[in-house]
Amino acid sequence: MPDAVVKERTGSLLGLLFRVKARSLRNRVRQTINQGPLRVTATAALMLVIWVGLYFLFDAVFKQLRRTPLEATVAIPLVFNFFFVVMLCLLTFSNAIIAYGSLFEREESAYLLSSPLSPKDVVTLKYLESLVMASWSLVLLGVPLMLAMANMTNEPYFYVLFLAFFLSFIPIPGALGLLLAWAAARFFPRRLARTAAGVAGVVTAGLLLWGLHTLQFAGGDTQVWLRTFYARMSIIEAALLPNHWVATGIDHALHDHLSKSLIYLGVTAANGLFLSWLVVVLVSHWFDGALNRAATGRGSGRRPAAAASGGVAGWIFAYLPLPLRLVAAKDLRTFFRDPMQWSQLLILFALLGLYLTNMPTLRTQLGGRGGWSLVIPFLNLCTLSLILATFTCRFVFPLVSLEGQKFWMIGLLPMRRSHILHAKFAFAMTVTLAGAVTAMIIASIILELDSIWTFIHLVATIAICVALCGCAVGIGARVPMFQERKLARIANGLGGTINLLASLAVAALVLTAMGYATYRSRDTNVGDWPDAITLITCLVAVIIGVSGGMFAMRIGAAHFDRVEI
Amino acid sequence: MESLIHAIELHGVRKCYGRTVALDHLDLAVRQGELFAFLGPNGAGKTTTIKLITGLLRPDQGDIHVCGHHIGYNGVAAKAKIAYVPDQPFLYEKLTGREFLYFVAELYAIDAPRRDAVLEELIAALAIDDFLDQMTESYSHGMKQKVVLAAALLHDPAVLVIDEPMVGLDPRTIRAVKDLFVAHARKGRTVFMSTHTLDMAEAVADRIGIIRRGQLIAVGTLAELRAKARREHSLEEIFLQLTEESDA
Numbered sequence: 001m002p003d004a005v006v007k008e009r010t011g012s013l014l015g016l017l018f019r020v021k022a023r024s025l026r027n028r029v030r031q032t033i034n035q036g037p038l039r040v041t042a043t044a045a046l047m048l049v050i051w052v053g054l055y056f057l058f059d060a061v062f063k064q065l066r067r068t069p070l071e072a073t074v075a076i077p078l079v080f081n082f083f084f085v086v087m088l089c090l091l092t093f094s095n096a097i098i099a100y101g102s103l104f105e106r107e108e109s110a111y112l113l114s115s116p117l118s119p120k121d122v123v124t125l126k127y128l129e130s131l132v133m134a135s136w137s138l139v140l141l142g143v144p145l146m147l148a149m150a151n152m153t154n155e156p157y158f159y160v161l162f163l164a165f166f167l168s169f170i171p172i173p174g175a176l177g178l179l180l181a182w183a184a185a186r187f188f189p190r191r192l193a194r195t196a197a198g199v200a201g202v203v204t205a206g207l208l209l210w211g212l213h214t215l216q217f218a219g220g221d222t223q224v225w226l227r228t229f230y231a232r233m234s235i236i237e238a239a240l241l242p243n244h245w246v247a248t249g250i251d252h253a254l255h256d257h258l259s260k261s262l263i264y265l266g267v268t269a270a271n272g273l274f275l276s277w278l279v280v281v282l283v284s285h286w287f288d289g290a291l292n293r294a295a296t297g298r299g300s301g302r303r304p305a306a307a308a309s310g311g312v313a314g315w316i317f318a319y320l321p322l323p324l325r326l327v328a329a330k331d332l333r334t335f336f337r338d339p340m341q342w343s344q345l346l347i348l349f350a351l352l353g354l355y356l357t358n359m360p361t362l363r364t365q366l367g368g369r370g371g372w373s374l375v376i377p378f379l380n381l382c383t384l385s386l387i388l389a390t391f392t393c394r395f396v397f398p399l400v401s402l403e404g405q406k407f408w409m410i411g412l413l414p415m416r417r418s419h420i421l422h423a424k425f426a427f428a429m430t431v432t433l434a435g436a437v438t439a440m441i442i443a444s445i446i447l448e449l450d451s452i453w454t455f456i457h458l459v460a461t462i463a464i465c466v467a468l469c470g471c472a473v474g475i476g477a478r479v480p481m482f483q484e485r486k487l488a489r490i491a492n493g494l495g496g497t498i499n500l501l502a503s504l505a506v507a508a509l510v511l512t513a514m515g516y517a518t519y520r521s522r523d524t525n526v527g528d529w530p531d532a533i534t535l536i537t538c539l540v541a542v543i544i545g546v547s548g549g550m551f552a553m554r555i556g557a558a559h560f561d562r563v564e565i
Numbered sequence: 566m567e568s569l570i571h572a573i574e575l576h577g578v579r580k581c582y583g584r585t586v587a588l589d590h591l592d593l594a595v596r597q598g599e600l601f602a603f604l605g606p607n608g609a610g611k612t613t614t615i616k617l618i619t620g621l622l623r624p625d626q627g628d629i630h631v632c633g634h635h636i637g638y639n640g641v642a643a644k645a646k647i648a649y650v651p652d653q654p655f656l657y658e659k660l661t662g663r664e665f666l667y668f669v670a671e672l673y674a675i676d677a678p679r680r681d682a683v684l685e686e687l688i689a690a691l692a693i694d695d696f697l698d699q700m701t702e703s704y705s706h707g708m709k710q711k712v713v714l715a716a717a718l719l720h721d722p723a724v725l726v727i728d729e730p731m732v733g734l735d736p737r738t739i740r741a742v743k744d745l746f747v748a749h750a751r752k753g754r755t756v757f758m759s760t761h762t763l764d765m766a767e768a769v770a771d772r773i774g775i776i777r778r779g780q781l782i783a784v785g786t787l788a789e790l791r792a793k794a795r796r797e798h799s800l801e802e803i804f805l806q807l808t809e810e811s812d813a
Contacts, residue, residue, distance in 0.1 A: 024659040111655040116645035
């Protein structure tokens with residue numbers, strides 16, 4: 001073999017890393033287009049629908065605001081301030097999670113670090129990757145916002161300026177996220193799960209307290225409510241916060257103060273770039289220590305062993321026969337031992353909690369008008385359905401695919417394969433029912449809903465749970481991805497898309513029927529018994545939900561019993 | 566660093582995972598041109614040692630030098646001399662095998678004519694031509710292992726560090742890999758491999774080190790280990806006896 005001549009490499013190899021990433025991306029795009037042109041077209045069409053919908057939504061909001069110029073003067077900067085402060089928090093956490101995973105848990109980092117690349121090259125690459133992965137959706141969703149705003153200004157430079165503000169802002173949460181990821185690896189490697197749980201808990205509690213404090217006050221007077229709301233929100237308009245620079249810059253652009261707007265753009269860009277440079281240099285310098293702590297500082301992960309069918313998980317599924325109980329209990333333990341899974345569910349239910357805390361104000365507005373008080377429970381049902389659909393599509397759908405790696409064991413169990421699906425269904429129903437029924441009971445108590453309507457909404461909630469869990473498990477078994485091990489990839493694959501569309505379709509049918517029942521009851525008085533047609537409509541809604549879920553389960557079971565792996 | 570005797574040197578290296586001591590004051594020197602086999606039961610500290618040598622972990626105590634470069638203070642220079650093949654081979658799944666090999670060649674600044682010449686030899690030796698232009702996501706474990714081995718040998722590293730090189734390989738490739746390792750060592754390069762395949766260690770290793778619970782319990786040629794174990798038997802029996810004695 002000829003001796004290879006290895007020259008001493010000097011300088012950064014970032015260009016090479018970018019080229020290899022670009023080639024990977026090109027191959028991925030080509031493969032996706034070749035393998036599923038229909039899927040690509042459907043995704044593009046769906047995105048276009050979302051874009052157009054968002055554009056009209058933003059346009060309507062801004063037009064509404066401009067009808068009352070005084071309110072618009074106060075509200076528009078506040079809306080932007082609020083939007084960017086929320087983005088600052090969300091993007092910081094999202095960047096932190098992505099940066100932690102790619103720097104400290106992926107094999108790629110270990111491979112690159114064993115080559116003659118400097119840690120700075122690796123950290124810079126991973127920083128930029130997390131920046132793109134965490135922020136692309138902000139830019140994407142920002143485009144319709146930008147177009148709607150541009151409608152108000154009639155200035156062509158506004159488009160460019162708005163996009164420039166987005167791009168200048170993104171590095172700030174990106175750098176903070178990278179710093180957070182480094183700190184988590186360096187200082188909390190043993191308690192990463194507990195730290196993540198703590199952060200999720202604090203964020204949840206903070207959201208609830210903030211929601212209670214900021215939203216729930218001042219009886220039924222809208223103007224007083226708005227004025228108090230603005231006053232309490234002024235905290236996010238502090239001059240040192242990045243959201244203030246962006247919001248003020250956009251506001252100046254809206255009012256044709258181009259030079260002032262450019263100054264704020266400069267301030268945002270300069271701070272974003274400086275912070276990025278500083279954090280990348282610092283994290284690169286201390287990277288070895290953090291990597292070492294992340295790899296070796298973790299605890300043993302030992303847990304007191306419960307009997308496979310015992311412990312709390314076994315007790316929860318006591319109603320299942322033993323083999324099914326084993327599988328369901330295993331899924332429940334796996335779910336609660338993965339902070340990435342349960343923390344997202346916690347955040348979803350925190351948002352629901354925020355909504356529930358605000359309901360008494362809505363009740364004051366609508367509650368006095370007889371049957372219209374049923375609108376709020378109906379909206380609760382819609383909100384709950386969306387939250388449950390998010391959970392089932394993201395976490396329940398991949399359950400069957402994830403068994404692919406251990407199918408040698410599950411396939412040999414002395415029971416029909418389809419029974420495994422029943423266990424998955426039982427697990428999903430238990431988790432979703434626990435959250436959904438509790439939320440609906442609390443909402444009904446707050447709204448002082450009639451017992452008959454409470455009962456109807458609870459049954460409808462159960463029907464939606466059956467529909468969503470049945471779709472997720474059934475379609476998960478019909479279109480599995482047994483080779484894939486990552487939850488997100490399974491959920492985002494072809495089967496995941498089918499499941500999402502099917503779940504939304506069944507939920508929409510149930511909600512349409514329930515919406516019609518609510519509409520029919522608009523003129524009834526509080527305490528009146530619903531008429532026969534209304535009851536039949538509710539029954540139809542329940543039948544649609546249950547049969548939709550069961551149908552998906554049957555299709556999945558038939559395929560799962562004969563599938564070859 | 567032609568005058569160096571030792572390609573890898575570990576002095577008093579200690580490494581802990583929390584309260585668990587993975588390596589306990591390990592002293593080890595591997596010479597240039599030596600094919601060194603590192604043996605030990607599961608959890609003995611083999612992979613930890615390899616990760617320390619490649620700079621992926623930091624020792625809690627002690628120093629590590631690769632080709633005279635301190636891995637902590639002069640890591641980039643040290644890593645330019647090393648090629649590392651982990652037990653779970655890493656490849657970019659959306660690149661073809663050939664694209665990955667070209668990337669590695671560029672990473673080590675190998676010019677195109679030389680890259681093509683070396684690759685031609687490696688492709689023939691490892692029989693990877695049939696699938697080299699497919700995306701690596703479709704590869705089996707053995708196919709990945711072959712491509713990663715080719716990538717590791719591409720820049721003719723002064724020190725080749727391999728964790729379990731034979732997992733997933735077919736008998737013909739195992740034979741080819743043995744030949745490649747021996748040829749590499751005979752060129753004055755160093756091969757440091759951790760393995761459970763005792764037959765291979767017995768057949769090709771110049772020296773063998775046995776680690777048990779983070780401590781090096783024996784190191785030497787096969788003859789020296791036989792003497793230490795007071796048995797004229799296979800490496801397997803020597804390994805079992807020495808690790809049992811260590812337990813006792």
